[in-house]
Amino acid sequence: EVQLAESxxxxxxxxxxxxxxxxxxxxxxxxxxxxxxxxxPGKGLEWISYITSSGNxxxxxxxxxxxxxxxxxxxxxxxxxxxxDLRAEDTALYYxxxxxxxxxxxxxxxxxxxxxxxxxxx
Amino acid sequence: DIQMTQSPSSLSxxxxxxxxxxxxxxxxxSNYLSWYQQKPGTAPKLLIYAASSLQSGVPSxxxxxxxxxxxxxxxxxxxxxxxxxxxCQQSYSVFRTFGQGTKVEVK
Numbered sequence: 766e767v768q769l770a771e772s773x774x775x776x777x778x779x780x781x782x783x784x785x786x787x788x789x790x791x792x793x794x795x796x797x798x799x800x801x802x803x804x805x806p807g808k809g810l811e812w813i814s815y816i817t818s819s820g821n822x823x824x825x826x827x828x829x830x831x832x833x834x835x836x837x838x839x840x841x842x843x844x845x846x847x848x849x850d851l852r853a854e855d856t857a858l859y860y861x862x863x864x865x866x867x868x869x870x871x872x873x874x875x876x877x878x879x880x881x882x883x884x885x886x887x
Numbered sequence: 888d889i890q891m892t893q894s895p896s897s898l899s900x901x902x903x904x905x906x907x908x909x910x911x912x913x914x915x916x917s918n919y920l921s922w923y924q925q926k927p928g929t930a931p932k933l934l935i936y937a938a939s940s941l942q943s944g945v946p947s948x949x950x951x952x953x954x955x956x957x958x959x960x961x962x963x964x965x966x967x968x969x970x971x972x973x974x975c976q977q978s979y980s981v982f983r984t985f986g987q988g989t990k991v992e993v994k
Contacts, residue, residue: 809987809988811985812976812985815981824981869937869940871918871937872978873933873936873937873978875942879930880930
């Protein structure tokens with residue numbers, strides 16, 4: 766069974782840093798690109814970052830570019846999100862999601878973790 | 888960035904109703920469109936990918952259609968467990984974007 770488990774969330778002051786982790790199991794982690802998606806309280810879904818399976822290429826939403834860094838350790842089946850210079854508007858539930866290349870050659874995010882909550886407040 | 892606009896933002900329906908949600912992209916995205924269902928306190932669940940392909944394990948009352956810029960999610964006969972929020976998402980660009988969501992509520 767494919768599972769993704771996020772951890773590392775918590776309460777942090779504005780300007781602070783936090784590192785989120787996502788551990789995958791039940792599939793060959795190193796073969797899949799991965800995403801981070803967040804959801805502010807009571808709001809919709811916002812994609813924030815993407816990393817290829819090798820870890821060589823990363824993409825970021827403008828809202829986090831220059832502050833957040835996505836990385837992975839395929840030997841540990843782990844995905845990370847280093848978050849620096851955190852702001853109140855970064856308060857959200859952070860999900861990791863697996864990128865799946867379908868038989869019709871279209872990408873989708875087929876499995877999601879349960880999320881880890883980040884709260885940025887004085 | 889590709890903007891995704893869903894409508895309506897919410898709707899009220901009864902069990903057994905046919906429900907239709909639309910999603911429009913700001914540019915052509917071919918069929919790079921997925922639909923997700925999210926219930927309170929849980930992660931999004933993939934329903935439809937490639938605009939019209941049903942994810943394994945998803946009931947056949949869910950269907951998707953469309954290509955280019957206009958897409959539709961249809962629930963043919965709403966069931967009690969279908970009351971939730973639904974999101975469309977484009978994967979044409981690596982810079983994923985989601986629609987704002989459609990909340991399906993009990994009438």
